[in-house]
Amino acid sequence: MTASSAPSAGASASSGVPSVAMIGLVLALICALALVTSGFGYRWEWWGLRTAFTILRWSAYGGVVAAVASLGALVAAWLGAARGGAGLALVGLVVSVVVVGMPWTQLRRARRAPPIHDITTDLEHPPAFVAVLPLRATAPNNANYGGPEIAAKQRAAYPDIQPAFLAVPPEQAFQRALAAARDMGWQIVATDSAAGRIEATATTFWYGFKDDVVIRLTPSEGGTRIDLRSESRVGGSDIGTNARRIREYLKKLSGA
Numbered sequence: 001m002t003a004s005s006a007p008s009a010g011a012s013a014s015s016g017v018p019s020v021a022m023i024g025l026v027l028a029l030i031c032a033l034a035l036v037t038s039g040f041g042y043r044w045e046w047w048g049l050r051t052a053f054t055i056l057r058w059s060a061y062g063g064v065v066a067a068v069a070s071l072g073a074l075v076a077a078w079l080g081a082a083r084g085g086a087g088l089a090l091v092g093l094v095v096s097v098v099v100v101g102m103p104w105t106q107l108r109r110a111r112r113a114p115p116i117h118d119i120t121t122d123l124e125h126p127p128a129f130v131a132v133l134p135l136r137a138t139a140p141n142n143a144n145y146g147g148p149e150i151a152a153k154q155r156a157a158y159p160d161i162q163p164a165f166l167a168v169p170p171e172q173a174f175q176r177a178l179a180a181a182r183d184m185g186w187q188i189v190a191t192d193s194a195a196g197r198i199e200a201t202a203t204t205f206w207y208g209f210k211d212d213v214v215i216r217l218t219p220s221e222g223g224t225r226i227d228l229r230s231e232s233r234v235g236g237s238d239i240g241t242n243a244r245r246i247r248e249y250l251k252k253l254s255g256a
Contacts, residue, residue: 024069025092043208063099131190
């Protein structure tokens with residue numbers, strides 16, 4: 001009787017593993033969809049930022065559960081319990097790792113970055129926003145620079161953020177600066193060649209956060225000095241986004 005029951009138990013385990021693998025895969029796919037939708041839903045104004053972050057958090061929690069289920073099914077398949085569930089389990093594990101990995105990466109960036117959202121190449125006299133001010137009228141973050149405290153935090157976190165110098169007259173430098181801004185994909189809000197100022201708005205891909213940029217050009221010995229300021233409209237910390245944006249712009253400008 002014991003011998004006859006052994007195959008039955010093995011068959012039961014064999015049929016159960018693919019089911020667990022399928023559950024893990026389906027849960028991983030649902031969480032992946034929720035993860036993506038959390039950002040685009042906010043961008044498309046389906047819900048507020050708090051709801052978007054709640055969806056993001058719970059999709060990560062679900063991703064952990066999916067990863068555990070998929071990993072368990074994969075191990076069981078490798079041990080020979082059910083070869084048919086290995087493929088499903090592997091796909092579910094990969095998807096769930098991505099789902100968990102994206103929020104985890106953002107969290108790590110947030111912990112490393114200083115709690116600031118306004119970055120500039122001139123900490124003493126940051127370029128001032130003019131044309132974008134009406135666009136920021138209802139933004140949680142105002143356009144006033146935070147002063148020495150913010151400057152000290154930026155200096156400690158991003159010592160490489162410095163002005164650029166072009167060995168060309170301001171008129172020529174202005175055209176190069178404007179071309180680089182357009183190459184960045186920013187929405188150009190205003191240009192004033194006489195004042196040496198360019199204002200633009202950058203929109204992040206996933207959540208559609210709006211960050212405003214002002215570029216200031218001033219005559220310098222042997223050429224033109226170019227300063228930038230990039231400030232987020234929403235959020236206490238930009239997770240390093242504005243600093244990365246300025247670095248990328250200066251790289252394009254130097255290569256133009």
